[in-house]
Every structure is written in structure tokens, then in C-alpha cells.
Amino acid sequence: xxxxxxxxxxxxxxxxxxxxxxxxxxxxxxxxxxxxxxxxxxxxxxxxxxxxxxxxxxxxxxxxxxxxxxxxxxxxxxxxxxxxxxxxxxxxxxxxxxxxxxxxxxxxxxxxxxxxxxxxxxxxxxxxxxxxxxxxxxxxxxxxxxxxxxxxxxxx
Numbered sequence: 001x002x003x004x005x006x007x008x009x010x011x012x013x014x015x016x017x018x019x020x021x022x023x024x025x026x027x028x029x030x031x032x033x034x035x036x037x038x039x040x041x042x043x044x045x046x047x048x049x050x051x052x053x054x055x056x057x058x059x060x061x062x063x064x065x066x067x068x069x070x071x072x073x074x075x076x077x078x079x080x081x082x083x084x085x086x087x088x089x090x091x092x093x094x095x096x097x098x099x100x101x102x103x104x105x106x107x108x109x110x111x112x113x114x115x116x117x118x119x120x121x122x123x124x125x126x127x128x129x130x131x132x133x134x135x136x137x138x139x140x141x142x143x144x145x146x147x148x149x150x151x152x153x154x155x156x
Contacts, residue, residue, distance in 0.1 A: 022117055029113045035106050037080050043110060045073050046082060046103050053086070053098035082106060 002008040023040050030038050048054070048062040060070030074097050077083040082103035088094035099107070122130045 022114070025117055026110060026113050029116075030106065030109060033109055033113075035109065038082075038106055041073065042077060042080075042082065043107075045070075045077060046099060046107055049083060049097055049099055049103075051099070053096045055088075055094055056097055059097060077103070 027038065027040065030036075044063060045059065048059045054062075056070045056074045057067050059074065060067050063070065065073075074083060074085075078085060080102075081100055083097050084100050086096045086098055088096045118130065125133075
């Protein structure tokens, strides 16, 4: 039951603040490691492209954004060197978007830094409390909690 010192609206704000803290710390570290232009939405976009590559339109569908928004994101990530466009060997009418070595490096470094950030939280709160937090969130979160359309969801 919500109480005056723990109102119901505080929980989502605290969860968002924790998320924001992790993401801000991630991007500060990525900047130190040679990825100063990488932004949170870029990580979602690189995940949506995946190892096999995809079209800009399919990437937009995965992210829950318009084809135009996906195209702008692809253009930006191509300019920054994280993605490249290539002909689809299976269909000459299609253009694929693929990760470059820089894009793969950014994703790899992100995974390593997220592990380090989790370790930092465990050192602050205790490993058992962080594990319990993760378990509790898995219990109450929807089964398909890992969806790439988070940018589209936040934007609506």
C-alpha cells in the first residue's frame, strides 16, 4: 500500500532515475573509450540492425518509429561510422544496413561497461540486493520486457 512517504508515483520515477544513471554512466565511459558521439538511441538502433544487418524500414519497425525517423538515424550512424549501406545479395532492389567494425566495437564496449556498472551497483548495495532487485523486476515485468521499440514508446 502506498503511503505518504512512499507515494505510488515515486516508484516509476526512481526506476527511470536508475535507468538514466546507468545510461549516463555508460555514455560517459564510452566517450572516454573513443565513442564520444554515441547516444542512447544509437544503442537501440545498433541492436535493431543486429549482426546480420537489415533494411532501414525493418529497423524502423523493430524500433517502433517511422521509416523517415529510421532513415535519419541510419544516415547519422553512417556519418559517424557505426553503420554502412550495402546491396542485398538476395535482392538487388533492397539496400541493407550493416554494422561496421566501429559499430561492433561500440556494442562490445557497451556490454563490458554495463557489466562494470552492475558490479559497481553490487559493490554499493551488495551483490545479494542487486540480484534480488533483478529477480523482483523479472517477477513484475512483462515477459517480453526486452523490446527494441523503447524509443518509439517513449516518443508517443
